[in-house]
Amino acid sequence: MxxxxxxxxxxxxxxxxxxxxxxxxxxxxxxxxxxxxxxxxxxxxxxxxxxxxxxxxxxxxxxxxxxxxxxxxxxxxxxxxxxxxxxxxxxxxxxxxxxxxxxxxxxxxxxxxxxxxxxxxxxxxxxxxxxxxxxxxxxxxxxxxxxxxxxxxxxxxxxxxxxxxxxxxxxxxxxxxxxxxxxxxxxxxxxxxxxxxxxxxxxxxxxxxxxxxFQFDHDKGGEAPPNWKQAMSVVLALYPTVMVLNLTVGYGLEKLTIREYIGLFLSNVLSVSALTWLLMPLVNRALAFWLVPSRATSRRVQVLGVVVVVLCYLVSIGVFGLITHQIW
Incomplete structure (x- = not known):
């Protein structure tokens, strides 16, 4: 069947x-x-x-x-x-x-x-x-x-x-x-x-x-991805979010001499907001072929999704390495 x-x-x-x-x-x-x-x-x-x-x-x-x-x-x-x-x-x-x-x-x-x-x-x-x-x-x-x-x-x-x-x-x-x-x-x-x-x-x-x-038409009977896929996808969106905030907002907060614990709180608010309303919806759409359980029914799709996410990890690391002049 x-x-x-x-x-x-x-x-x-x-x-x-x-x-x-x-x-x-x-x-x-x-x-x-x-x-x-x-x-x-x-x-x-x-x-x-x-x-x-x-x-x-x-x-x-x-x-x-x-x-x-x-x-x-x-x-x-x-x-x-x-x-x-x-x-x-x-x-x-x-x-x-x-x-x-x-x-x-x-x-x-x-x-x-x-x-x-x-x-x-x-x-x-x-x-x-x-x-x-x-x-x-x-x-x-x-x-x-x-x-x-x-x-x-x-x-x-x-x-x-x-x-x-x-x-x-x-x-x-x-x-x-x-x-x-x-x-x-x-x-x-x-x-x-x-x-x-x-x-x-x-x-x-x-x-x-x-x-x-991870909401894929839950009201129509959809289902959430396995936890390991959720974790990989969150990292995919979280890493560039944190890096961008550190290079922009973090730098600005240092210049304003705002206390570290307040700056960390503001950064967390911004990162969670960016993930919830901007980045995770984009990741969900881009990786729907792999994240939606009813679509990812073959081993080929499972492997392809993991490969795509890992490649995105490497690209992100390379980009921020060049930006921060810390590439090998």
Whole structure:
């Protein structure tokens, strides 16, 4: 099957969120395995996108992988496939326990927007208490809406034949605001009440890294590039930005005898602004053939993109070497 991204209505969207705690010292091996898994999923009909989210600072080594398909049948084709089972067998020993998995039907197909932190909470609802759970969830949402930084919530019902859990996904504008809500007295009181309606629940957090500089039609179901491509592209734009600022603004600030820590702050403001609104959009357009996952489906394109970026590095270094008269 060829790699392709399919589009459909929101009601047709199907997403699987997998959380896996990686054993200490096996992170790099896990990342290589996850890359192979993402490539395998890409070959299946109806594939829309995949994202992998590393653990936050100070958290356990728990990684979250999200796969999006254009329909539940297509998602289950991937989940039940021999290829996926082979990959899971191959990963035996990488994780401390079996991965936790939640399947979501409907809802938004786009990944979290920049800086947004998402919590995925699954509930095992007591039989016969479904309506009570829904009423409790409605009260919880009203309380959430008053919390600082709250950006929205979605409720996903069980998927017959796939999973029995009810899943709630909600978003905050920062990890700090999300953690404040999760540890608040209001939520603690609500959870105590909710114990009458569900027997257990599980919380997972998802965050992004450089995603603010890499937006390829996210509202249409696009996806962000892998972190290593993001890092290479940011360096490509960051190096000339810093050099130009040092040779112009930095020189001017020295002449004005502005204190170093103030000058550094002003330089950071200018460099981030230049990256966000000028240089990164240009880099995104120029390297879209390599950065957009749905386009970079062949090894030739992957290698070509790396070669182009490295050549740009060398050109930049050579140009600024000549400008500063420090070339060999």
């Amino acid at each position: 060829s790699a392709r991204a399919s589009r459909g209505s929101a009601a047709d969207n199907a997403t699987v969120v997998t959380s896996q705690k990686v054993r200490e010292g096996r992170t790099e091996e896990y990342q290589r395995w996850q890359d192979r898994t993402n490539e395998a999923a890409r070959e299946f009909e109806g594939f829309v996108g995949a994202e992998v989210y590393p653990p936050g600072a100070g958290e356990e080594n728990e990684w979250v992988a999200v796969f999006r398909f254009s329909g539940m049948d297509r998602l289950t084709d991937w989940l039940d496939s021999d290829r996926r089972q082979e990959l899971l067998d191959e990963a035996h020993g990488l994780f401390e326990g079996p991965p936790a998995q939640e399947v979501l039907q409907g809802g938004s197909s786009a990944p979290p927007t920049p800086e947004v932190v998402t919590a995925v909470i699954s509930h095992e609802v007591r039989p016969g208490r479904e309506q009570d759970f829904l009423a409790w969830q409605e009260r919880t949402l009203k309380a959430q809406e008053k919390a600082p930084g709250f950006m929205g919530s979605e409720l996903f019902k069980p998927v017959e034949g796939v999973q029995d859990h009810w899943v709630v996904v909600f978003r905050f504008d920062s990890r700090e605001h999300l953690d404040d809500w999760l540890t608040s007295d209001v939520r603690k009181t609500l959870l105590e009440e909710g114990q009458k309606y569900f027997t257990s629940y599980d919380v997972r957090k998802i965050a992004t890294s450089f995603s603010g500089w």
